[in-house]
Amino acid sequence: MSTTLLAIVMAISIVALLALIFGGILGFAAVRFKVEGNPIVDQINQLLPQTQCGQCSYPGCKPYAEAIANGEKINKCPPGGESTIQALADLLGVEPEPLDAEHGAEKAVPTVAFIREDECIGCTKCIQACPVDAILGAAKQMHTVIADECTGCDLCVEPCPVDCIDMIPVSTNISNWYWQAPTLGVELIASDRRARRAEAN
Amino acid sequence: MTQMIRLHDIHGGIHPAENKRQSTQTAIQVAPIPNELILPLHQHIGAAAIPCVNVGERVLKGQCIAHADGFVSVPLHAPTSGTIVDIEARPVPHASGLSETCMVLQCDGQDEWQAHPSLLEQKNVSLVEQLKPADILTFLAQSGIAGLGGAGFPTAIKLHTGNYPIDTLILNGAECEPYITADDMLMRERADEVVAGGEILLHVLQCARALIGVEDNKPEAIAALEQAVIDAHLSHKIQVVSIPTKYPSGGEKQLIQILTGKEVPSGGIPAHIGIVCQNVATASAIYRAVVHGEPLIHRITTLTGDACQQPSNWQVLLGTPIDYLLTLAGYQAQQPERVIMGGPMMGFALPHLQLPVIKTSNCILAPKAKELPLNEYATACIRCGQCTQVCPAELLPQQLYWFSKTQELDKVEQHNVFDCIECGACSYVCPSHIPLVQYYRFAKGAIREERAAQEKALRAKERFEQRLARQEQELAEKEAKRKARAEAAATAQKAKQADLAEPASAPASSVDDTLEKLNKQLAASQAAVQKTKEKLAAAQADPEQADKIPALEAALEKVTSKLKSIAMELAAAKKAAAASTTTTGDSDKGDPNSPERLRKKWETAQLRLQTAEQRLAEAMEQQLDTVSALQTGVEKQRERVNDALAAYQASQTETQSDVANSPDNHELEKKILAQQDRVAKAEERLTMARESGLDTVDALAMGLQKQRDKLAQLEQQRVASSTPEGV
Amino acid sequence: MGLLTLSSPHTHNQNSTQHMMQMVILATLPGFVVSTWLFGFGTLINITLAIVVALGCEAAILVVRKRPVGFFLNDYSIVLTAVLLGLALPPLAPWWITVIATFFAVVFGKHLYGGLGNNPFNPAMLGYALVLVSFPVEMTTNWASSIIATDVTASFSDTLSIIFAGASSDAWTGATALDSYKHLITNATAAEIAQQPEFSGFLNAGWAWVNLAYLVGGLWLVWRRIISWHIPLSMLVALSLCSLIIGWDADMYTPLSLHLLSGATMLGAFFIATDPVSASTTTRGKLIYGAGIGVFVYVIRTWGAYPDAVAFAVLLMNLAVPFIDAYTQPRTYGHNKAKRGLYQKQPK
């Protein structure tokens, strides 16, 4: 009887000891290899387009990234569109959802703001609206957009009292043009092929 | 000479039908001058040139018509004399078929040269060796020379090797693309120019040896070059090397590997391994520039393909339209029509023929459908590995294809897509007829675009964060200031309350006392001012007392400032009085138009305005959306103040005629002084806002303007009020 | 209409997938002719049957997948699969074996993975392995004995009735050489076995002639650059090395000559292992892949329950191809080292 008891006590103490040891190791590891900060927010922020347009209803991409880290839906960023949603879904291991139409639609083509300079009255309102300081100008002076820095967020358009800001599509020139992937490709389906033949004749 | 070099093999490569004989049957001919030349500003790698002549201007042959935009750019020269008739967007020869800015030159047929001293003449030396390499580089940059082989890289930049010592110069005469014979014919007929150009290059690079690599299918060119080297007594420096014919041995990296066994590091340039590679045509252009002072205005272009009845090589002015050129070679349009600029392996098909020849156009190929059959349908990749076997860059084309097709761009990059030279060997052998190179071009473009977007996003993020930080700081500063102000106000309030606490039973009387006292003081100081002014006037009138003027002036200033401060105090006291009267209730309910009532009205209106303004400022600081509403409120309030003021003044002037006993109108003066004070305050507030940020500046500026207007108004009134007196 | 604009290159060597498949089919001809001569019409009937079934299955599946039928039937890839299957199956196997194997090869081996170019396994060998595992008796007893042993092969009509009507094939069948040698060597010495008529003389035995014929066809393919030499060579070298090192004792193990020149060795080396779709694509990968097949062939033949092993060896190495490919990428021009392994996202 006593030997059984002893065995049980032994077993329990050994397990307890092991638990202690491993607990200690884990605890040590947790301290030793502690990851600083909250990198997931940064990682999410990396994937957001940084347009800073606020369409997601947060005052910028970083706040939205923080919100996502806290469980906000990932489909609220129109500038990022499907590709961003996909990337976020991959990162967070969740199902991608279609873009939430409530926050707007993805732009078909990227745009930049353009100020019709002779109409600009120099009210500085657009400067105050631009989240990335992409507009140059001073009070009563003509303003202009630094196209390279403009994220195309549209925020400056509305405040302009004389409506002199246009969003123009980013132009394609021979420096940034590139071939698109072949469309007449592998595994033509029957109808394509007939069309192709008709075209050739 | 060829025996001294050990040749190395490149991986892969193919042997497409050469088709070079057709166009080497006749010598190079000089193409006539067309009516119009189209000169794109962007014919090279780098930034487009900037026009430096105007539309309508007559230009001479060789005149610079567009200068380089920065370091990585190339100027443009008029290929013949004529008039610039347009600077506009025109389609340019590029795979995209897009339009870019071009200068259109209407030729006058006189082909009149501008004075074009060679560099030797300019520097007054007789030998190239006596020139400074740096001078030659500058001159080449000014002469508009860009690589004539294909990519069009600005030559001066390629030769600017910085700190990398160059031990081998390679002149690329391989011309491995089928059909093209422009370099072949150049080497046959102008070998001396190529060799002389090589000598200049050696001097520029301070390099000891040059290798001219020529494929062994051009024996005439090799012989001509060897003779030219001997004639120039350069055998110790320049060697002509015959290399086995194999596509793409003429690729810069491949030729370097064949001749030296070295590989250009991925992402690097040949200079990193001590090598500079130049096309033979570029060498000839360098010679013509340095020794004859001719900028790059023409080039040799092969017109070939079975659709041309007389395939041949032509010396063509840059900007010559292709349809014009093709008629020279007896072009017959085919159905379907296809014209390729460049060779069949790497050239691009032109969307139409109203396009000019540019610096990089080495060949116009107009094939019949039979000689270059169009690709069949692409079928599935069977992983046969033929593409891998021929790839000179030792890539895995089928993997690249797979990942490009599924747009897994990171994997494409991982598989070194950027080391692909787009030679087309893989597509050439692919039994499944997959347009592999197009996939790689797409992948490269998409990756570049993605990189640019990422970079931009990063910048946007930084800028956004900077802005946030700045705004926060501003807010903090403003908050601090506001607090300080609030504190000051609080203490003042307390003091006031303490003042008021005791005579609470008769606040009005105490206030009235103060007012009275102040009024007396004001009167006294006004009298003093008056006196001083009189004295000053007397002093000014009497030359004997002239020396007293400065003292008097100083005294006047003193008394005026005292007057001002008293006026200010008085205003404050009045305000307090008004406050107390509003709290104690207005006793004077008699004549609503009595000056006293009007004055009070005016003062309360002013008070209200002040609170409204303060509220507005606060709203602005906190960026509330009520700002605009408040603004209109303030505006209205201000009007009310003005009305009240006007009414009061009107009543005042009525009574004033007997009250006023001096030429200066006391009340008005006071008001003006107060107004001046307000303007000063507004100015101060504005500068404060300016210093700390943007938000309220506008509103404040507007306010200031209003205050100033009011001041002006008051001054007018003073004039008006004094007028009846004078009458 | 504007001019034609397509991305370069604007020319092509006029080779095609279809042409390559035809060449491979053509190259099986010597082996096929020799085996028909030595072992009778079974192979011919098998191949014909397999082709018919394969084309039928392919067409049906293309219709289901809504692909142009004529276009894809035309690429000959399915014909090649059928031919290889027909050559690999026992000549006198009942018809339904061929039908099942072909059906499985086409539907499961090829199309369920997405059709040509997407199948990770060699379809023919997948079909073969299925029937070998499912019907071991039919697959081991129906090998025709060679004309050298029986002086005469079954007539065409006899063969037809054996295959389709289930007539007894006992008169015409025998164990394969590999199989019988493996059994004999357990209680006889090599010298004694060599006395037997079946194994007397080197080239007398029919299977050696067939293998040599395949070798000729295979070398022709290599010469025409339809296939590269890497896989066949490394497979044969690995097989030989195994045999020389492990099986040096002729009294205990099957000799090298038998390994190389019997069973499906040459067919496997030149026609089956080289199937590009399911083989490794890098040069070093091909060497490893071939060598792996060689080793597996030896191991399964020597210690496994099945007399021949090409199908299993090929399928096993098919499994390893993605891994091999990932670790044998060539060193690209201008790089110091080859990239290795699977893609990993670089942490930024």
Ligand code: SF4
């Ligand atoms: S919608 Fe997208 S781009 Fe706009 S602020 Fe939100 S996360 Fe940034």
Ligand code: SF4
């Ligand atoms: S310029 Fe206008 S569109 Fe561009 S980033 Fe600034 S606010 Fe957005």
Ligand code: SF4
């Ligand atoms: S040559 Fe064509 S079919 Fe062969 S592996 Fe390369 S891409 Fe695939």
Ligand code: SF4
């Ligand atoms: S185009 Fe690129 S991938 Fe194709 S063979 Fe040339 S270098 Fe290799």
